[in-house]
Every structure is written in structure tokens, then in C-alpha cells.
Amino acid sequence: MKLIFKKEELSKILGVIEKALPVRSPVPIVNNIYFHCQEEEVFFSATNLELEIRYTLPYESKHNFKLLLPPKLVEVIRYLPAQDVEISYDLERYRIDIACGPANYHLYGADPAEYPLTEHVTVEHSYTTINQAQLKQALRQVVFASSNEEGRPVFTGLLFSFEQQGITITASDTYRLAISSLTAPSSSDPQQLLIPARSIQELIKVLNDDDQPVTIGFQENQVVFKFEGITFITKVLDERFPDISGIIPTNYRTRVKLPRQTLEETVTRASLLSEGVNKAICLSLEGSNLKVKGSSEIGEMEESFTVQSEGEEFEIYVNSRFLMDMIKSVDCEQLSTEINGKNGPIIFRPVEDVHYLYLVLPIKMD
Incomplete structure (x- = not known):
């Protein structure tokens, strides 16, 4: 044998x-x-x-x-x-x-x-099929914005909103918000499911960067992803994700177009001298120059580069880690940034991708 x-x-x-x-x-x-x-x-x-x-x-x-x-x-x-x-x-x-x-x-x-094996994976409601690369990219752009604090379980999950025209995936830890949309037509009824971020992090590791299909379906209190011999079954969270429709600003006081790679390199250098829980750095617009500053007890740094902008000048403080999480997750040359004053939410969108949005709250400094 x-x-x-x-x-x-x-x-x-x-x-x-x-x-x-x-x-x-x-x-x-x-x-x-x-x-x-x-x-x-x-x-x-x-x-x-x-x-x-x-x-x-x-x-x-x-x-x-x-x-x-x-x-x-x-x-x-x-x-x-x-x-x-x-x-x-x-x-x-x-x-x-x-x-x-x-x-x-x-x-x-x-x-x-x-052994507690799920004996019959029947996928009672098969929602849609999408290629692995698209799903993986959308999940990477969102999962980092979720919370790992078990005391707030609703924010430890990603909200999957299944609609007839596609899927919208949302995550937030209350300080930032990431939303990614995928076109994936389906005849199924609209449905919202909250999937643990821990499970999604493992799904990202398993998905391939190719156009092979993934079938997404539901059964009881589970979501099932099936692809290339793999059946990935995760429970859903029994929590109600808050309504975010009124959080995203519909206008702005300043819009800046930023070269993504330049921003990443500059923020990396500035974050070397940021400290504390918030890892704060300062972004300020002066004319056509965006100035990035980092400081701590051991020293200061300042760097600026030319940008395209419209609207008023500003000075805001942001968490450099929150900024880097977003920058590393998007594949684009230019980022559109919308500023809403010193204390208003900041919006980032890839210029080439209308299906992604990242909102981060500025840090209030004395």
C-alpha cells in the first residue's frame, strides 16, 4: 500500500x-x-x-x-x-x-x-468568477487598513459588498479607510459579508498573479474561494460594518497630483526621523512645491519637489506608516490627492485607476 x-x-x-x-x-x-x-x-x-x-x-x-x-x-x-x-x-x-x-x-x-472537516462544500450561491491577479491586487490595496484590535471586532474584517455589477471591498481601522471595486457581473442578489482580515491575508499569499479564474460563493455562514485545486473556506464575522457613505468628502479645497515613486522615496527618508505612535511627518504646499518634513529629538529633515496643484496652500501632518502602506499597494505613476483643510480627511486616488480610494485622517498637532 x-x-x-x-x-x-x-x-x-x-x-x-x-x-x-x-x-x-x-x-x-x-x-x-x-x-x-x-x-x-x-x-x-x-x-x-x-x-x-x-x-x-x-x-x-x-x-x-x-x-x-x-x-x-x-x-x-x-x-x-x-x-x-x-x-x-x-x-x-x-x-x-x-x-x-x-x-x-x-x-x-x-x-x-x-476532525472538524467541512464535509460538503456545495457553494449554495455562486456569486461570480474573476481572475486571480485582479482579486489579489484589490485585496492588497485594502487589507492593511483593517484593525488588529480584537476589542473592535467589526474593524478586524473586510466588508465585501456583492452587487450585480461587481464587488466593492472596504476596510477601516477608524483612522483610515480603503475601498477597492472590481467589475464582476453576477445575477445573484446583492449581499454584504464581513470576512476576517486574517483570512484575507492568507488568501493573498495563496492567489497567483495570473488570469486563472477564482470562483466566489457562499454557504451558510461561510465564503468559499475555489481555484486551481484549492478550496479556501472562511467564516464570516457576525458584525455590522458602519455606513461610510457620509464620510468621503464630495469636494475639496486643494487637489495635488503627486508622482508616486518620488513621494515614496521622500516619505521613506522623512520617516527616518519621525517618532512616536503616529510616526508623524509634515506635508505642506507652497506654490508649486510640496515640502515634506520629518523631525524628532535627534534632528530634522526637509525635502521638496515640484507638483501640479489647484486650490489653496496647506500644511498638514500625517502618519507616515499609513501613507507608505497605501503607496506600496498601488501600481501607478501618479496619485491624485485631495486636501480638505488642516483637519479634514485626505483622499488619495491613483490617477490611472478610478476603482480605488484611500482616505486617511490628518494628525492634529498642538
Whole structure:
């Protein structure tokens, strides 16, 4: 009773599903990898009870069995030589024997009977299909704006608004707000779901930068993403995201067009001398020059560059980390920035992309 896999293929599969393995779960059985061998396929699965990732691989076999494997299997396979991996199993002792070139391992697993696997992933409501690169980019542009403070659970999630014309993804930690829209026509009824940012961060790692499709669907209190043999299942948060329709200004007092790369380099230099929780830097417009300043107890820096602008001059303070998060997430040459006075929200949009908006509140300085 022997199974044979390509080492690279097996290592790839385990590298994907390990993203759902818990660091240290109080439910011991969850700290394992679920393996199911069937006549035409095998699949591996892992869960932390909020997120489940399974990887299905076509595989012709005469065997049909289930087994829990220890998480150490991920590292064992990763460091094997680049040769075929032979796996033998003993179901009575929940043991597998691994042979690959000169390396041999004996690993002990557990009985899978009590493992909390989502048995039937039926996707009751398939919403839409979109290519992986588009979805990945939209998620990268938004996820960093969510909160990691568990005391405010509603802000630890990303709001997915599914409409007939597309998807709008929103995140906020109350100090900033990011919104990205995707065109993905669907005949499904409009729906809003709040998905944990932790799950989305892992989804970003698994998605590829290509035009292969991702199918998004719902079942009960879960969202399912299916692509290239991977089924990514995450629970939704039972929280109500606040209405943000009145937060985004409809006009501005100043608009500035900024070269993205120049802004990134300048803010990076200024942030070296910013300090404190807010990592504050100063942005000021004087004529056609944007001046960027950073200061702390050890010194000061100042740098300016020419910009296109309309409206009044200004001086505002912003969190340099908040600014850098946005700059690094967008792929554009120019950013349009709308300023609403010293204390009003600041809006950033890529000039070449009407589907993304980033709002950040300025820091009030004495």
C-alpha cells in the first residue's frame, strides 16, 4: 500500500494548506493535517476553525482511506531531496513511512474520526468568477487598513459588498479607510459579508498573479474561494460594518497630483526621523512645491519637489506608516490627492485607476 508523489508538487500542496494550521490550538485534533485518499483523487486539508484550506489533486489509486498527519510533515517534505516521495501507511497504528532518496521517516498521526472537516462544500450561491491577479491586487490595496484590535471586532474584517455589477471591498481601522471595486457581473442578489482580515491575508499569499479564474460563493455562514485545486473556506464575522457613505468628502479645497515613486522615496527618508505612535511627518504646499518634513529629538529633515496643484496652500501632518502602506499597494505613476483643510480627511486616488480610494485622517498637532 504505497503512494508516490513528486516532491515539488507535494511540497507546494503542503505549503498552501499550512497557512490554515493553528499556531497552538486548545483543540488538539485541529493541530493536524487531514488526508483523504480516494480512487481518483487525494486531498489534504487544514483548519484553525475560522479558516479551512484544502488542496485536491487528481490521483489514480485503488485505496480509500483517511488519516490525520502531524504538522511536522510540512517541514519533512520541504527538506527532502528533489526525487519521488514514496508514502506507505499503516492505518491501525496511524503511521506513515516516507522514503525519498537516502532519507527515510516514520511519522505517527491520529484517528480522523473527530476532525472538524467541512464535509460538503456545495457553494449554495455562486456569486461570480474573476481572475486571480485582479482579486489579489484589490485585496492588497485594502487589507492593511483593517484593525488588529480584537476589542473592535467589526474593524478586524473586510466588508465585501456583492452587487450585480461587481464587488466593492472596504476596510477601516477608524483612522483610515480603503475601498477597492472590481467589475464582476453576477445575477445573484446583492449581499454584504464581513470576512476576517486574517483570512484575507492568507488568501493573498495563496492567489497567483495570473488570469486563472477564482470562483466566489457562499454557504451558510461561510465564503468559499475555489481555484486551481484549492478550496479556501472562511467564516464570516457576525458584525455590522458602519455606513461610510457620509464620510468621503464630495469636494475639496486643494487637489495635488503627486508622482508616486518620488513621494515614496521622500516619505521613506522623512520617516527616518519621525517618532512616536503616529510616526508623524509634515506635508505642506507652497506654490508649486510640496515640502515634506520629518523631525524628532535627534534632528530634522526637509525635502521638496515640484507638483501640479489647484486650490489653496496647506500644511498638514500625517502618519507616515499609513501613507507608505497605501503607496506600496498601488501600481501607478501618479496619485491624485485631495486636501480638505488642516483637519479634514485626505483622499488619495491613483490617477490611472478610478476603482480605488484611500482616505486617511490628518494628525492634529498642538
